[in-house]
Amino acid sequence: MDLTTITAIVPARTRADLAALGAGSAPLAGGSWLFSEPQNHLTSLVDLMALGWPSLVVSGEGLEVAATCTFAELAALPDDQGWPAHPVLYQCCTALLGSFKVWNVATVGGNICASLPAGPMTSLFSSLDATALVWRADGGDERVPVAEFVTGNGSNVLRPGDVLRSVQVPQSSLTGRTAYRKIALSPLGRSGAVIVGLLRADGSFMLTVSGATVKPEQLRFDRLPGAGELAAAVEAVTTWFTDPHGAADWRRAVSTALALEIRDELAAPPGEAPPSHYTTDRYVSEEAAR
Structure with missing residues (x-):
């Protein structure tokens, strides 16, 4: 949409040009969010893409x-x-x-x-x-x-x-094995939970819970944990939240279930295909979520 309060776009070609940022100014990169809604508090933009x-x-x-x-x-x-x-x-x-x-x-x-x-x-x-x-x-x-x-x-x-x-x-991290899961309440809706597991070459394991929590939660283990240990760690997270894309208790439950799938996938030998029902992206209707 048009941002009718913007009177100047300043291309930033060096770091010194970022001094133009301040009250009434915001950085501009792709602008996919910036131009999606009114920004009536802004009068100028500083174009970061010009930095190259x-x-x-x-x-x-x-x-x-x-x-x-x-x-x-x-x-x-x-x-x-x-x-x-x-x-x-x-x-x-x-x-x-x-x-x-x-x-x-x-x-x-x-x-x-x-x-x-x-x-x-x-x-x-x-x-x-x-x-x-x-x-x-x-x-x-x-x-x-x-x-x-x-x-x-x-x-x-x-x-x-x-x-x-x-x-x-x-x-x-790049040399570790990963397993990814995402779940949402509608096929084209915002993620209700995004869970990623990372099994490093040294055997250590990290599970990252996001989408379901107000900020990313990292659960670290010095080796791949047992199912009960992992489930308890996920359920102990306290930053679940409720919004139109999912209730906090649903997010906790599905995050625990997806975490256990990730554990099982990474416990299998590299290259072994996970069970067919272990889909990386899935949709659950609101009725089913209740």
Whole structure:
């Protein structure tokens, strides 16, 4: 939609240009959310795309993803590094049920900075233990785990004038095996829960619960836990919430069930197909959810 209060769009070509951010100004990347509703408090936008950040950089340390990287670019990253975790990149992108037009403009950074519980990029990079690089308004740099970047429903660690520069996924996560589950109350509805398991090469296991909680919850174990231990850990989470996309008790129940599926899938030998009913994405009607 048109933002009728905007009087200027400032292209940021260097970090110094970000000084234009402040009261009445907001960063612009893809704009898929920014232009979706009125922003009457804004009078200017600072265009981050003019900075020309490389979208995806592969190195010996892992994968750096620029905040301005689009969903389409991330989903199309070639599987040429032999990373067992590679499939989860595309899987989490599909949790944003947008058209190809949305995928071509929606950005990783914009999705994380929106800090919605169902933000698929928050789910993805939390589940891979990624670290966010924040450019602070005072010129300093700060690295924050993505799981801690989001502090609540629509809130995060950014202060006025700050910018999310990139997220760094460590090699130790990319070389681990992943299992992904998403559930929603309607075929095209927002996620009710997104659960991802990561079994690292050293045998340690991490389960990330998101979508069902106001912020990502990471459950860590030094080895693959037993079913009872894992279920108890999931049920002990306290940040479940209720909204039109699911009740808190339903979210807790389905997250526990999906976590156990993930455990069973990762307990099987690599390459063994999971049972056919272990679908990665599923839809449950509201009647069934009751």
